[in-house]
Amino acid sequence: MVKISDVAALAGVSASAVSRVLSGDSTLRVSAATRERVVAAARDLAYVPNHAGRALRTSRSRTIALVVPDVTSAVFAELASGAEDEAASRGLAIVLARAERLTDGSDWLRQMVGEARIDGVILQLPDGPPHIDVESMAIGRTPIVVINSEDHGPLSTVVLDDAGGIRTAVEHLLGLGHTQLGFVGGHRSSATGQRREAGFRAAIREAGLPIQDRWITSFGYSGADGRAAMEALASHDSLPTAIVVANLNAALGVLAAIHALGLRVPTDISIVALHDVWYADATWPPITTVRMPLSELGAAAVARLTDEDSTVTHATVRSPEPLLVVRQSTGNPRLNSRPTHHDNERSPHDQH
Amino acid sequence: MVKISDVAALAGVSASAVSRVLSGDSTLRVSAATRERVVAAARDLAYVPNHAGRALRTSRSRTIALVVPDVTSAVFAELASGAEDEAASRGLAIVLARAERLTDGSDWLRQMVGEARIDGVILQLPDGPPHIDVESMAIGRTPIVVINSEDHGPLSTVVLDDAGGIRTAVEHLLGLGHTQLGFVGGHRSSATGQRREAGFRAAIREAGLPIQDRWITSFGYSGADGRAAMEALASHDSLPTAIVVANLNAALGVLAAIHALGLRVPTDISIVALHDVWYADATWPPITTVRMPLSELGAAAVARLTDEDSTVTHATVRSPEPLLVVRQSTGNPRLNSRPTHHDNERSPHDQH
């Protein structure tokens, strides 16, 4: 590999001049001709600064860690995409790690930070009861940004407008004429779970509708959780005419459970889910969703980590706004009787 | 951060002694007492070697790049998990990049390699016609392992036993009594597409059944591709009684299209898909799949990259063997008439 002294030799200047020219050091006084020779030499030799040398000298690795709970969720994938784009455009690399690295006894994060291998950490905690002591992870001066969580004292956070997203979903259903809404939420112990449920309750209340606690579940965001939630809803003697699902993954399970009950979507029951990824359009029926700015969230986290100003901040990504993507899982409520899970003999063709 | 000279000072030896003790240099003669003091000092100070310093000296970054076409596929996520585990256990970091980095003009890979920031690359090419000149990406001495592709001359490859996986699926359906099998495959221009289709044809042929070319499609692996494939199948005047889908993502689309046609799974038509990830169990009905050793594939790629011996190899990961996961999307074929897409009036209850 060609190094800075090779460039210097070809341009007939010192290595220090090359470094200062290429880095745009404004305190360097250099003739236009020399500057030109240096630039040309670097170009001709295809010079790329050695990362280890630079990192050693500057104490910055231009690398950040992205720690996520579940790589198999497409929702995470969106976020990672956004982070990756932003990182690439800033010349940063992203190292990937699953959250279990934090708890598997390998002290992975401390190791990476100790090695000065990463300049910062983007951390997305698993849904559910927090079993990681996040605050204790603040290590030295390495900044940590926590995604989609709550205020973690000394750690910066970036979150989505969860309540706004849920509100968009609720308003869509209200607009279709629904007044009997159910909610399939995340764990109440998680920050997003709390914000989304609160958003649902607020939107219902503002519409002047009564809140039916038995139609509000909090099993979690996985497909299996969604199925369990729908089964729990169906165990009561009446069903809502529409359901807001706080996560698309859970919506798949909800949809499967509805089918298993012999009900039709959206004829008997409408569903709308938070987050829009490819499989929302590959189910039957395709699921109406609210698209959230996930990749912008990832980008914002990278930006926060990179910005010089290292004060602790708590930001909410609101742009672009939650966007309703109407597909075929939502429709008008049936005007006559409210369906129950006993009421499952109907023609396959009464779907609107 | 504590550095090696701090440890040396505390232990009362030279930095070189510390380095050699901690790295287990067998040519170093050192008394047991001194060794003990060094180890204790390192432990007490929580010494972690600085990565840049070490990388600069050794010219090895202990980092590999993982380049994937599509982060949002859970199939990729399995693979990434396996790679990440293997990497972590070897003390390597994985930097994540999407395949578009290779073609977006930023020369990302060349940059990373030029900076000596990565020691090797694991490359999974997008399905479909290869629009990346892989061979040209061999840069200097940086090893590249290509995943799930074909023999790429100077590049090592690691692949799955695609034909074996498809054969497992076919045998399951044959065992249920099906003789009219369809195949929803990937692009014929991609290596996995070819291997999976070839596996399907071979398994059918060996069973002594005729091959119906009109029941073999090759739209691709995405959900939308699966939907298109199923619609194409349904455009003929007879349908197979069972379909092997070469990728679970496409199977979601197939399932949606089958529902849209008013057909029932598995009563009218059975489906079995390659790859087993969470949403196979969150659809209606849950999809019978063949689980492939994806995380082992990822681990094998990391191992290949790390092993000293740098000859070019072509390996197939066969362990554990393709595993059939029976769910509710497969059943016996109907004994009477073969269903068509016109035949869609039936009770919701005639499901097996």
Add this chain to the structure above:
DNA sequence: TTGACATGGTAAATCGATTAACCATAGGGT
């Protein structure tokens, strides 16, 4: 003519770890 200042750079230290080459001392054999 001398001092001041601008011009156009350069020299050398530094970041932290590794490693090839070397060295001081003690003990043992002859």
Add this chain to the structure above:
DNA sequence: ACCCTATGGTTAATCGATTTACCATGTCAA
């Protein structure tokens, strides 16, 4: 007494880039 070898380490160079401090020359004004 002298050489040899083993013991237990150490010294110093090196990896490549950055950055602070400095220097040689030329020009201009007083």
